Amino acid sequence: MDLNNPKTAQAGTLESMDCVVTITGPEKNGVIEITGSASARFETVMKKVINETLDGLGAREPVRVHVQDNGAMDIVLGARVEAAYKRYIGEFTR
């Protein structure tokens, strides 16, 4: 893990019912930060979706996941996390 060589990738928009997911890494420990309108009432569910999506993608390296939420449903959030993560590991390019 090369902590001196950080990478960043992003997916999503700030349209209503969407979110912007920014993944930065590598990190020593995985971090999830959620800001935005629904974060006060859905944080636990959203964290669960993010972790499950990353696990499903076989992510091992700890990363920082920042979600700027504008009311995304789980299915949208999961898709944005997946896209951001795949960009992060270089599987997709913008």
Added chain:
Amino acid sequence: MERNAVNREIPSRIDGYGSTDGRLFEGAFARKPSGYRAGAKIRAAIPNGSSKLSGSVKEAVMASGLKSGMTISFHHHLRNGDYIVNSVIQACSELGIGDLTIFPTALFDVHKAIIPHIKSGVVSRIMGSDNGAIGRLVSEGGLDSPVVLRSHGGRPRAVISGDVHIDVAFIAAPMVDRMGNISGRSGKSACGSIGYAFTDAQYADVVVAVTDNLHGYPISPISIPGIYVDLIAETESIGDPAGIVSGTTRVTRDPMRLLIAKYASRLIESSPYFMDGISFQTGAGGIPLAVTAFMKEAMKRRDIRGSFGLGGITGFFVDLMKEGLLQKLLDVQSFDLDAVSSIESDPNHIEISADWYANPWNCGAAVNMLDIVVLGATEVDVNFNANVNTEADGMLLHGIGGHQDTAAGAKLSIIAQPLLRGRIPCVVDRVHTITTPGEVIDAVVTEFGVTINPRRKDLLNAWSDFTYARDIPLVSIDELAERAGRMSGPMEPIRAADRVVAVVEWRDGTVIDTVRQLEK
């Protein structure tokens, strides 16, 4: 702790508000007035006496006799462009006046300039709507006393019945003459109607008009006569025109919101109230404006002529009148440039006070003549109770406006809104704050169809004959709540402390709900 008629637990005593004994909400029309109107101190301007012109805002504050601990009032026709609240509070701070209760009709983001004066004790209490930054401060416990929220009709009722006594009223005057006759219709800071300020002028011990547009005596037409006005302060500008009126108010272009507006319009068109003489109020929000546009089309198609449009008036309503679809406009607040220029020039565009508009305790409130009102809400519960004060995170961010008054007065009150706002469900089992009780909400319209309050058996029984709503699904409120919950997923509870940061009064002065401080 006692439960009121909408089953909310209300402390028997609220620090900074007082005892709630005998003041628990009992039902929308339960509490009746008694006794006599309160009154202001009698004062007289002597013939050839000293001038009312008192110089700057600061000099007028000094001349008014304002002292620490007093109550001062403001009105919000200059909206987010208002300079008056900030300059008066600044002057009080410089003069060492503190512990003030401010009694504005509403505060906006522009008033965040008074936050340092709240922290330093110049302002110790707010009774009025708090939109934006100040609402946030209140929710986090930034004020020692709870904010008191009243509707547009509840506020003048509180003044007239003596619940609130105003020591000094400050009136933003876009046009004033040397005797203090005030109009909002012209001048560089023109705002149209100044209806919220009328009761303050009549019931305050001292009335100060603050202007950037002084004329010789007399001006015409006059909205608030100088017989109530003690002092005139002059300042370079009373407000920022860009914040006072919006240039254009737009109909939503979101297809889902348009669908909701169409459903609401069809419900209205099907109802027994859709006939010559129909009156209605729709706010300036995206969906209500679209409802107005669809109703206009329906009125033309079926050759229906309405009687009056009410409330905050937009250019849309002005157009309806110009096209002969409405005969009169009753205007307590002119929202945009078209409304301001219409009230200036058209005698059928009538300025009304908040008392006249919505006070439950007078003999001619305009809301009682209303057929239809289209409203919004942050959430509605399965008992049709509506919350317009707190957001999904429990933050106090909005005032009541005319929500309670129009819902209570109109023959058909409709809440039109999407089932979800972002991920947040708008139909829930229990609303965080009850602003308006379900007994006065007749229908909820969402993208999933029309939901009628079971109390309105007449409408439910007639539904099958509602020709213009034939293709619209009729759904129950339980179905809506269940569907919303399924779509959003489980919500975590709002972390609120016990401390009451805001008291929500029903329009008759009883406590319908309280807002608790948020845990950080």
